[in-house]
Amino acid sequence: MASKSALSMVERLQEVKKSSNKSYSQIAAETGLTNVYVAQLLRRQAHLKPETVPKLRAALPELTDDLISEMMRPPFRSFDPDLLQEPSIYSMSAIDFYCSVDKISGVDGKDRVVVTFDGKYLPYTEQKSEHMLSRPRN
Structure with a gap:
């Protein structure tokens, strides 16, 4: 909080x-x-x-x-444990992520909203010790 x-x-x-x-x-x-x-x-x-x-x-x-x-100081962050349970949200990288909200005119002339999420999707990775390059191989 x-x-x-x-x-x-x-x-x-x-x-x-x-x-x-x-x-x-x-x-x-x-x-x-x-x-x-x-x-x-x-x-x-x-x-x-x-x-x-x-x-x-x-x-x-x-x-x-x-x-x-x-x-210019580190930003405020909040924590929502429910958010961490949603795999598609949890796997979206905010490191390389852009978001915009734009208003456009629809074909009927009425205002519409376009929300664009453009980010890198990070799949879940099974972490096997054999893939850990810093470990010596036997």
């Missing part, structure tokens, strides 16, 4: 976004990030890289130095 100070930090970041009157997609377009990653950054669930700071500051000028410093 995140601490009270962590929650207030997220609230401050969300207030900066709200006062900008920009969507996550608009901020993403200005920074070269995906809209989901921008949302993660502004919820302290992703790590802000130094090379991205100028772009994010340009997109959200109200970001203060203390908010930027906090965003």
